[in-house]
Every structure is written in structure tokens, then in C-alpha cells.
Amino acid sequence: MRDFAELIRTLDSTNKTSLKVEALTDYFKVAQDRDKVWAIAILSHRRPPRPVNTTLLRTWASQLANIPLWLFEESYHIVGDLAETIALVIPVSEANSEKTLTQFLEEMIDLKTRTDEEKKEYLFENWKLLNYYERFVFSKLITGSFRIGVSQKLMTRALSKATGIEEDILAYKLMGNWDPERITFTQLVLEENEEDYLSKPYPFYLAYAIEGEVESLGDVREWTAEHKWDGIRSQVIIRNNELFVWSRGEELVTDKYPEFEAFVKAIPNGTVLDGEILPYIEEEIGTFNDLQTRIGRKTVSKALLKKTPVILKAYDILEWEAKDIRVLAYAERRKILEKLYSEVSAEMAGDDFPLHLSETISFQNWDEVAAERDRAREERSEGLMLKRLDSPYLVGRKKGDWWKWKVAPLTIDAVLTYAMRGHGRRTNLFTDYTFGLWDEEKKELVTFAKAYSGLTDAEFRKVDAWIKKNTLERFGPVRSVVPHHVFEIAFEGVAESKRHKSGVATRFPRILRWRQDKKIEDANTLEDLKGLIQ
Amino acid sequence: MNTPLLAFNENGIYCAQANVYLDPWKPVDHAIISHGHADHSRWGHKKYITHHSNVPIIKHRLGDIEVAGKEWNETFTINEVTFSFHPAGHIIGSSQIRVEYKGEIWVFTGDYKTEDDGVAVPYEVVKCHTFITECTFGLPAFKWLPQQQVISEINEWWQGNKEDGRTSILFGYSLGKAQRLLKHLDPSIGKIFTHGAIENMTEVLRPQLSFPETTRVTRETKKDELKGNIVLAPPSAHGTPWIRKMVPYVTASASGWMTFRGARRRRAIDKGFVMSDHCDWQGLLSSIKATGCEKVICTHGYTDIFSRYLGEQGYDARTEETQYEGEMGDLEATVERVDDLVPDEEKAGSINSIKSKK
Numbered sequence: 001m002r003d004f005a006e007l008i009r010t011l012d013s014t015n016k017t018s019l020k021v022e023a024l025t026d027y028f029k030v031a032q033d034r035d036k037v038w039a040i041a042i043l044s045h046r047r048p049p050r051p052v053n054t055t056l057l058r059t060w061a062s063q064l065a066n067i068p069l070w071l072f073e074e075s076y077h078i079v080g081d082l083a084e085t086i087a088l089v090i091p092v093s094e095a096n097s098e099k100t101l102t103q104f105l106e107e108m109i110d111l112k113t114r115t116d117e118e119k120k121e122y123l124f125e126n127w128k129l130l131n132y133y134e135r136f137v138f139s140k141l142i143t144g145s146f147r148i149g150v151s152q153k154l155m156t157r158a159l160s161k162a163t164g165i166e167e168d169i170l171a172y173k174l175m176g177n178w179d180p181e182r183i184t185f186t187q188l189v190l191e192e193n194e195e196d197y198l199s200k201p202y203p204f205y206l207a208y209a210i211e212g213e214v215e216s217l218g219d220v221r222e223w224t225a226e227h228k229w230d231g232i233r234s235q236v237i238i239r240n241n242e243l244f245v246w247s248r249g250e251e252l253v254t255d256k257y258p259e260f261e262a263f264v265k266a267i268p269n270g271t272v273l274d275g276e277i278l279p280y281i282e283e284e285i286g287t288f289n290d291l292q293t294r295i296g297r298k299t300v301s302k303a304l305l306k307k308t309p310v311i312l313k314a315y316d317i318l319e320w321e322a323k324d325i326r327v328l329a330y331a332e333r334r335k336i337l338e339k340l341y342s343e344v345s346a347e348m349a350g351d352d353f354p355l356h357l358s359e360t361i362s363f364q365n366w367d368e369v370a371a372e373r374d375r376a377r378e379e380r381s382e383g384l385m386l387k388r389l390d391s392p393y394l395v396g397r398k399k400g401d402w403w404k405w406k407v408a409p410l411t412i413d414a415v416l417t418y419a420m421r422g423h424g425r426r427t428n429l430f431t432d433y434t435f436g437l438w439d440e441e442k443k444e445l446v447t448f449a450k451a452y453s454g455l456t457d458a459e460f461r462k463v464d465a466w467i468k469k470n471t472l473e474r475f476g477p478v479r480s481v482v483p484h485h486v487f488e489i490a491f492e493g494v495a496e497s498k499r500h501k502s503g504v505a506t507r508f509p510r511i512l513r514w515r516q517d518k519k520i521e522d523a524n525t526l527e528d529l530k531g532l533i534q
Numbered sequence: 535m536n537t538p539l540l541a542f543n544e545n546g547i548y549c550a551q552a553n554v555y556l557d558p559w560k561p562v563d564h565a566i567i568s569h570g571h572a573d574h575s576r577w578g579h580k581k582y583i584t585h586h587s588n589v590p591i592i593k594h595r596l597g598d599i600e601v602a603g604k605e606w607n608e609t610f611t612i613n614e615v616t617f618s619f620h621p622a623g624h625i626i627g628s629s630q631i632r633v634e635y636k637g638e639i640w641v642f643t644g645d646y647k648t649e650d651d652g653v654a655v656p657y658e659v660v661k662c663h664t665f666i667t668e669c670t671f672g673l674p675a676f677k678w679l680p681q682q683q684v685i686s687e688i689n690e691w692w693q694g695n696k697e698d699g700r701t702s703i704l705f706g707y708s709l710g711k712a713q714r715l716l717k718h719l720d721p722s723i724g725k726i727f728t729h730g731a732i733e734n735m736t737e738v739l740r741p742q743l744s745f746p747e748t749t750r751v752t753r754e755t756k757k758d759e760l761k762g763n764i765v766l767a768p769p770s771a772h773g774t775p776w777i778r779k780m781v782p783y784v785t786a787s788a789s790g791w792m793t794f795r796g797a798r799r800r801r802a803i804d805k806g807f808v809m810s811d812h813c814d815w816q817g818l819l820s821s822i823k824a825t826g827c828e829k830v831i832c833t834h835g836y837t838d839i840f841s842r843y844l845g846e847q848g849y850d851a852r853t854e855e856t857q858y859e860g861e862m863g864d865l866e867a868t869v870e871r872v873d874d875l876v877p878d879e880e881k882a883g884s885i886n887s888i889k890s891k892k
Contacts, residue, residue: 015804088675427796
């Protein structure tokens with residue numbers, strides 16, 4: 001483990017991407033194969049299930065640190081990361097552990113089946129044996145997602161440098177379901193193995209938001225547009241009479257969308273579609289809020305299936321007749337997709353077949369494109385996707401061939417009412433805010449949204465300082481503050497919601513600007529917000 | 535006793551019996567000053583009394599003021615109240631202020647640390663009944679390593695950067711941290727350059743202390759001269775055009791806040807060295823215990839948390855609101871303006887806070 005902890009320390013010692021990649025590359029060159037597999041797994045968010053719940057972790061860590069639990073909790077709110085808090089409060093150790101990363105992970109997998117007493121003993125023993133960085137990594141592996149400022153992309157780039165295998169090929173190999181406990185480094189990275197590919201998705205091609213004027217994209221005839229749907233980006237794979245549905249977060253979600261089982265009979269084997277999962281209620285696309293009722297569920301009840309059915313709005317085809325066709329021009333792929341769609345829908349006519357086509361729209365000039373974008377809300381879309389007709393399907397987020405061009409968000413002026421400290425980079429700063437709108441009589445502020453982003457670092461510093469001086473009450477980590485500051489909040493959509501106290505839910509709220517020119521009486525009312533529901 | 539010996543009012547910490555203030559934040563007639571940082575020695579008082587080491591610092595900052603300098607342990611009496619200064623170990627000249635009246639003793643720490651940093655006269659325990667303490671780092675997450683270990687890491691870091699052909703830029707506030715770093719940097723590695731704000735303050739202090747040679751970075755300084763060398767700069771210089779000429783460079787900050795991984799990442803600094811001029815958690819607890827006090831008043835830092843813990847340990851502990859916090863007084867004030875003279879450590883912390891709800 002020492003070399004892995006040392007790697008994390010090195011990554012923590014630089015803010016420069018090139019140096020981070022260099023450190024990772026060095027690690028991949030010298031680490032043992034088993035450790036490499038685990039390092040790849042951890043850095044691509046494939047950690048083993050959490051063996052100890054966080055309540056026990058906090059209790060035990062405070063015991064070992066010999067501080068009361070409340071003091072541990074307060075420290076945690078300020079440090080903003082549980083593993084880091086544990087590593088900091090436990091007394092410094094000069095001891096050393098010779099165990100490898102793999103040994104630790106195997107022990108953690110085994111630990112899940114143990115009694116609480118055994119778990120406690122295991123944690124105490126190791127916390128005492130490890131130095132600060134080792135203890136941080138060890139605790140991080142136990143507590144949850146291993147986010148330490150190294151993206152999967154960065155890790156893949158380093159692996160590519162260490163092995164000489166192309167980055168895109170590696171990205172593909174590292175997709176999907178593989179078990180770090182059983183797979184070897186050779187199987188995962190070095191070997192070609194056709195059988196493994198049955199369920200494997202392709203890396204998604206992601207677009208950047210368009211900057212500047214749309215005209216800068218050049219001749220409008222080289223482009224096509226489609227609406228940008230607000231659902232779950234997914235890849236649907238039909239191979240060997242089996243269905244696999246992958247979300248963009250590389251999560252296998254096949255079981256959550258039983259509607260798509262119908263694809264297995266209708267769509268030929270060796271087909272991979274790229275599209276958006278959308279709620280489709282009474283012949284109309286629903287809101288993201290509708291879809292949310294489906295996302296969290298592991299098993300889907302018949303009632304829910306009936307209430308909120310989903311469709312796949314397909315816009316691309318990546319594999320056809322068992323061939324990877326990502327190198328074909330978009331226009332060519334669309335021809336294949338549209339032919340497939342028309343044949344399938346003719347065959348399945350009248351059966352509520354859950355495959356829809358995301359229509360492409362052609363234009364004579366950019367003004368027409370802009371006009372179509374303005375219609376986005378009518379179409380229940382977030383704006384437009386602009387795709388170059390001759391573009392291949394690339395890997396990851398790339399500039400040039402695909403752009404998203406969203407509609408301007410909806411906005412409302414709201415009052416800052418509560419604040420919490422942030423996490424990660426925002427450790428120890430009050431950056432997580434709750435906002436309220438006035439009730440009808442403008443007597444009371446009703447909470448309607450939380451937002452964490454949109455201010456500059458300098459603005460966050462100022463608001464943080466103000467919050468510390470203007471706290472009314474504390475509720476654990478949350479502070480209520482004097483209603484004083486007005487912020488313009490932007491969001492993508494608004495819908496009625498029974499789950500929210502205000503009766504409305506906003507989609508992706510964020511801070512657009514700090515309205516220091518406005519007084520709290522100038523903030524909007526809840527009625528104003530409801531008026532934006534379409 | 536009805537009137538406490540020291541009370542907190544809108545101007546500062548007030549001794550009614552002597553009619554003087556300790557580190558007042560609003561202009562008053564008589565101010566007894568703990569040390570030279572801007573949030574403790576403010577502009578506008580009629581008369582200042584402080585340890586003599588602070589006199590040149592305060593004059594440098596505030597111009598021609600009326601100030602009397604005292605020795606350590608030298609007592610002076612105002613209307614039967616006896617005052618004296620005792621080393622606080624925070625920065626050069628930093629003092630605890632001991633106040634005694636009719637056998638009752640209070641000590642106000644100003645800012646302090648327990649470790650001898652080789653620059654400031656080391657902290658001394660002063661027995662008292664009531665201890666008014668800062669608690670900037672009053673959380674068990676803060677644990678300082680011995681200075682020698684951190685200094686070695688810093689010199690190794692500089693050496694490594696030099697070998698890679700980069701300039702090392704090390705951030706520390708201009709009064710205190712900068713001189714502490716300067717004192718311990720290894721001049722055999724290369725030349726030590728300074729930002730103007732640090733150079734000016736160091737010049738003021740040179741008559742009192744010995745430091746390695748420094749060179750001020752000016753418009754005329756060439757990129758090649760800087761390569762492989764180290765530049766000491768105040769935190770406010772980060773991200774300004776001033777540092778662009780130092781490319782290729784590597785940045786580091788030396789501060790207690792570097793304990794938090796997120797704090798370093800937020801500032802977009804390459805390397806963080808955990809080095810503070812304040813007490814860590816154990817430092818605070820051991821000093822409080824050593825004073826033999828019964829009452830503790832927490833001024834700035836994680837006051838509510840720290841005083842609650844002290845309460846559980848059997849102390850009569852509470853918090854008081856002060857303005858020892860740098861730029862926080864006015865929302866419009868820019869952080870950058872005061873950066874040079876107020877330690878980043880105090881600004882970044884959870885500053886003050888509502889009074890305890892007891």
C-alpha cells in the first residue's frame with residue numbers, strides 16, 4: 001500500500017495535469033499487476049462495497065482519537081471529508097504496514113461478512129499501523145467513492161503511456177462489468193478477448209457547450225441539429241439475444257427499464273444504440289421529475305411501469321450487424337439507424353413499442369436553427385444538439401464535431417436563507433446554499449431550492465465571511481442566516497412536486513449572479529415561480 | 535465582584551479600572567497592543583503601549599504614532615492595575631498581556647503558539663485565573679509536525695524544483711511567516727528573492743534579527759535570474775501578473791490551513807506545507823492547563839466548538855465576539871488589500887461567531 005499512498009501524496013503535491021499523469025504513469029510502470037488492477041478499479045469508481053457503515057466508522061474513530069463523538073462530527077463538517085477527518089484526528093503513527101493494496105482490498109471485502117466487534121478490531125489495528133497518507137487512503141477505500149481529483153480520463157492517459165496501448169482502446173477495455181477480484185492485468189489491459197465484449201458498451205461521445213456565436217461553426221449545410229433531450233443518456237446493446245442498458249455513468253441499468261426487453265425480439269443481434277431514456281406519458285414526453293421516480297428504484301412495480309413508462313429516444317447507432325461502425329460519418333450512421341427504425345416500427349406498429357427516433361432537422365441558415373432552439377421548451381427539450389454530418393463517433397468529451405446549444409435558463413430572484421460548508425475544494429467555506437421565495441403575502445420565505453455553484457471564488461469568500469457574521473441559528477452543520485442577500489437563480493425547468501415543501505421542484509438550480517443591487521423585498525414569490533410551470 | 539476586570543465592548547477588550555483597551559478594534563485613547571498584525575494593532579488610537587520589538591513594526595504600518603515600548607515582564611501600573619508583556623511565540627514581539635488587580639490575574643493571549651520557531655521569543659506560561667485565548671485552530675484535526683521536519687521538507691522541495699529547472703514560489707504572510715521561512719531556508723540551495731511587501735517588512739526587522747540575504751523582485755528582475763531560486767511572496771500575490779514572469783514555477787503555501795486537502799486545492803497551489811504561527815489543538819489544551827486558570831474566554835477561531843469542549847473538561851468556558859479577523863468587518867472590503875499584514879490563517883478560519891447561547 002505504501003507505493004499507492006505515496007502516489008496519492010505525489011498527486012496531492014501538484015496542481016499540474018502533466019505532473020499528475022507522470023506520477024500515475026510511473027506507478028503503472030512499477031506496481032505489481034494485482035495492485036495495478038485494483039488501482040484502475042478504484043480510480044474508475046469500482047471499489048468494493050462499503051464494509052462498515054459510516055455511523056460505526058465515526059463512533060470508532062472518535063473512540064480511538066479519544067474525543068467525544070460530537071467533536072468528531074463537528075470536525076467532519078469542517079474538514080468536509082470523512083476519510084480525511086479520520087486520518088487527521090487519530091494520533092500520529094510512526095509504524096509501518098507492509099501489506100499491499102491488494103491485500104487491503106481483499107481484507108475489506110472479507111470484512112463485510114464479519115461481526116461488528118471484528119470490524120472494530122480490524123480498523124483499530126490498521127489505523128494505528130498506518131501513517132497519515134496510508135490511513136487516508138485506507139479510510140477512503142472504506143468510506144466510499146474514491147474521489148481525489150484524478151479523473152478516469154487522466155488515469156487512462158497514464159495507463160496508455162505506461163503500456164503503449166492507445167488511449168481510446170484502453171477506454172473501451174475499461175468499460176462495463178469487470179471484476180477486479182478475478183480479472184488479471186493481462187486480461188484487463190493487455191489481451192484481446194472477444195467473449196468479454198458481450199455486454200461491453202462503447203465509451204460515450206460527449207459534447208461541449210457552444211461558446212460564442214453559432215455562426216462560427218461555418219456552413220450550416222455541413223451540420224444537422226436535433227433536440228437535446230432531458231433524460232438519461234444511455235447505450236442499449238442487443239447481442240446474442242441479450243439486452244444490456246448502460247447509463248452514461250457506466251452503470252448497468254438493464255433491470256430498471258424492463259420495457260426495453262421488447263427490443264431483443266425486434267432488433268437484430270449485434271446492434272448498439274445511443275440515445276436518451278425519457279418518460280413518455282399519454283403520448284407525451286414527461287419531465288425529468290417524472291423520470292426521477294424511475295431512477296432510484298432497483299425493482300420496478302407494475303403500477304409504476306404503468307404510471308411512468310419510458311422510451312428510448314435513439315439518435316445514433318454505434319454497432320450494426322456486429323460491426324463497430326463508429327468510424328462512419330454521422331450521416332451514414334443515421335441512414336442505418338433510420339432504416340432500422342422504420343422497419344422495426346412498421347413491424348411493431350400499435351404495440352407502444354418503446355423505441356423512438358430523435359428526428360434530425362436540416363436548415364438553410366443559422367437563423368432558422370436559432371428559431372428552432374427557441375421552440376425547445378415546447379418540444380420538452382433543453383435546446384439543440386448540433387452535429388457535423390461527416391463526424392465519426394469519438395471517445396469522451398471532444399470539441400469540434402458535436403456541440404450542445406441549450407436554451408437560456410429560466411431565472412428567478414431568491415433570498416439566501418440557510419448555508420452549509422462545502423466539500424472538497426470548498427472545505428471550511430460556506431458554499432452550499434438554500435434559497436427561499438416569498439409566500440403570497442410576502443411575509444415568509446419558503447425554501448424552494450439548493451444551489452452550490454455559480455459564484456466566483458472571490459464571491460464565495462465574501463458570502464462565506466458574511467454568513468459567519470450573520471448566523472441566526474445552527475442546526476448541526478446547517479446555519480440559518482439573516483435574510484439579506486438576493487441571488488438570481490437559474491434552472492432548466494420547473495414542475496409541481498409533492499416531495500418538496502414548496503410544492504415545486506426546479507431542475508438543476510444554480511446561482512446565476514449575486515444581486516447586490518436588490519433588497520429582499522424585491523425577491524420573487526412562490527407564485528411567480530409556479531407561473532413558470534408549463 | 536460586579537465589574538469584571540476585562541470586559542468586551544464595541545471598541546475592544548476594556549479594562550474599566552484602568553480605562554485602557556487591549557487590542558481595540560475602534561479608535562480609543564489608550565491601547566495596549568499584543569502584536570503587530572493589522573487586526574490587533576489598528577489605526578487611530580491616541581496612545582499605544584506595546585513590547586518594544588513591536589514599535590518599529592507598528593510605526594512602519596501606521597506612521598507617526600505615539601507609542602511606548604516595554605520590556606518582557608516589565609510591569610507598569612495604571613490606577614492600581616498592573617500590566618506586563620510576556621512572550622506569546624506567535625511572531626516577533628508578540629505578547630500575552632497579563633493584567634492584575636487586587637490579586638486577580640487575567641491573561642490575554644493575542645495570538646500565540648507553543649513551539650519555538652527560532653524567530654519569535656518562545657511562548658511562556660503565565661499563571662492566571664482567567665485566560666482569554668484565541669483558538670484559530672481549535673479542532674482536533676489540527677496537529678503540527680515539529681518545525682524542523684517541515685523546514686526539511688520545504689528545503690527538499692526547493693532543491694527538487696531547482697533540479698527540474700523551476701522557480702519555487704513560497705507563500706506566507708509578510709509579517710511573521712515570511713521571516714520564519716526566511717530564517718530557515720537553506721541559502722546553499724540558491725538565492726532567496728522577496729516580494730516588495732515582504733522585503734519592506736524584513737528591512738524593518740533586520741536590526742533586531744539576523745536573516746539570510748534577500749533580493750527584492752523588481753521590474754528589472756530577469757526571468758533567468760529567478761530560475762531555480764526561491765521567491766517568498768504574500769498569499770495575495772498568487773494569481774497576479776506579478777508571478778507570471780517566473781514561469782516555469784511551482785507554488786507552495788506554508789499555513790496551518792494546508793492541513794485540509796481541499797484548502798490547498800481551492801487556492802490552486804501545488805504544494806501545501808502545514809506550518810502555523812498559532813497553537814494546534816494539543817498546544818491550546820496544554821497551554822490552558824498550564825496556566826492553572828479556571829475561566830477561559832475564547833475569542834477568535836472555532837470558538838463555539840472549542841469552548842464547548844473546554845466546558846466538558848471542567849472549565850468555566852465561554853466565547854466572546856471580537857474583531858480579530860482581518861477583512862471581515864466590511865463585506866465590501868477586498869481580501870487582497872489587507873493580505874499583506876493580516877495572516878491568511880486568521881482570514882480563512884471560521885472567524886467569529888455568535889455568542890454562546892448559555
